[in-house]
Amino acid sequence: MRKKLAVLFLGAALTVSMLGACGGKDAASSSASAVSASSAADASSASVQDASKAESSTSTSDVSAESASAAETAGESSASELEDGTYTADFNTDSNMFHVNEAKEGKGVLTVKDGKMTIHVSLVSQNIVNVFVGTKEEAQADGAELIEPTTDEITYSDGTTDEVYGFDIPVEKLDEDFNVAIIGKKGTWYDHVVSVSNPVPQE
Known part of the structure; x- marks a missing residue:
């Protein structure tokens, strides 16, 4: 068991x-x-x-x-957004020696034709004799195309008038800085930076 x-x-x-x-x-x-x-x-x-x-x-x-x-x-x-015609536009510079005549209040006449822009600016005197789009070194190179002046009559706010030089400066683009070289009666080139902005159609 x-x-x-x-x-x-x-x-x-x-x-x-x-x-x-x-x-x-x-x-x-x-x-x-x-x-x-x-x-x-x-x-x-x-x-x-x-x-x-x-x-x-x-x-x-x-x-x-x-x-x-x-x-x-x-x-x-930006360079071709404007229709052909004429506009009032600001001409901005980096110098008190090179600027638009006070009678023009910092503005020039911008002309647009076939997609190309040119601004005419009246300066303060006849001391600047040539303008070049580019640097002063480029302006002095062989074959450089210098912009010749026009003689502009300016009327000031007090009614007096004066004859100054003006220049037709090509503009590639609005609101964009570009180089401009100038030469005065003493024969010395100077570099400046300018821009064109705020175009308003002229009536």
């Missing part, structure tokens, strides 16, 4: 041991499956994030390219 009971207990113990081993294997398998699924999910998430970053970078690059193109187009169109 005791032997039978011992055999029964031994069988039961073996059964429990086998079930525990199987359960451990199933748990380990489930754990491994969970880890694999988590890794796959992380990899998928990383791929989505990388794709999103790449798309964002491409979109930003496209926007920058479009902005640069728009700015370039605006710069190109």
